[in-house]
Amino acid sequence: MAQPKRSRRWVKWAERILIVLLLLVGLALIFNSQLESYWIRWQSQQKVTKISPQEVRKGEQQKGNYDYKNVQAVSENAILESEKARKTNAIGSIQIPSVKINLPIFKGLNSENLTIGAGTMKPNQKLGTGNYALAGHHMQDPNVLFSPLSKAKRGQVVKITDGKHTYRYRIIKTKVVPETDVSVLNDVPNQKLLTLVTCASGNPGETDRLIVTGRLIE
Template sequence: MTQPPKKRRWLKWAERILLLLLLVVGIALVFSSQLEGYWIQWQSHQKVTNISQQEVKRGETKNANYNYQNVQAVSENAVLESEKARKTDAIGSIQIPDLDINLPIFKGLNSENLTIGAGTMKPGQKLGEGNYALAGHHMQNPKILFSPLAKAKKGQIVTIKAGKQTARYRITKIKVVPETDVSVINDVPGKKLLTLVTCASGNPGETRRLIVTGELIK
């Protein structure tokens, strides 16, 4: 039995709509990581270019968590988490021009905040004193968050800003250590250091840590 013309037309339109939906979903799956990267980059840029001294003061007064084991990898909820992070008070920024890094710094290690910036790793850290340690994510996108640290070289300059304070460090050491080696963030007598910590790669389950150390020059 042949189908009525109206029903055949309806079925053709239904097939076309279904194919279009499948095409859209396929494209979204293919480019989802790229879109996520662009979104994180945009949120980070919006945050770091609008940090005021008043915000820094508010950020410094808040309680923070420093248990790095509680930090989760950037999840499928990165869009929502990054939006929340952008509304959180930052305490400064980190810039490495040679690596195109320009990120906000937050107090403590909060999974949401780390979707758009770096976090301090120890309570009571003071810029330009001791070993100022920051952690950030290494993503599969090599251009966002701390991923560019994979191309860090000795001699590159890192600038940390916190309110009215600015400190400049020169990278002096780059190494990879097991995730259990937390001694890298300890203070060193007589040294004024900066330590940047991220995963050694953007691969899921990475257990090694890339450590980039700098010494204060100004």
């Protein structure tokens, strides 16, 4: 009878060890996610507060990548990628005070740059003319990158600066579309628009896109 008791005792110990290991793994994942979010926010703020007109001129001279299919989700290498992005020349910044967005803008859709800011979606687009389109990531942390766009509402003001001039747009509508609907990027005759694009949620594999549209007011 002693052998079965020892076996049951070992099984109980094994179960306890497994529970502890699972708990530690869960805590590590939570901590890592929080650390990643903190780091991305810190890198974004470090970058956006130091953008100069000289940097913008250099950024505008760079070639941008506009192949949407090459854009990757923020990976486990986000800390390293964000450090590289901070050393890349930005072309401006975007602020939406009402939802606490304050991010650098980069030319094109480079996956590294999108770990700390927004990217232009069309070549040769210019602020204050046509339909100026920007894309950014929607993270599971609702306060990081373009995630706060889920709280954007009509009437809120978006400020975009290129280092010399500031352009103010007022949000006129928000909507969700399939990722295949690129018509939202088209210019509209006689209208000066801003289009902000992000995933409809921070869930992996999200196939819908949240579109926030603004109209130039100043």
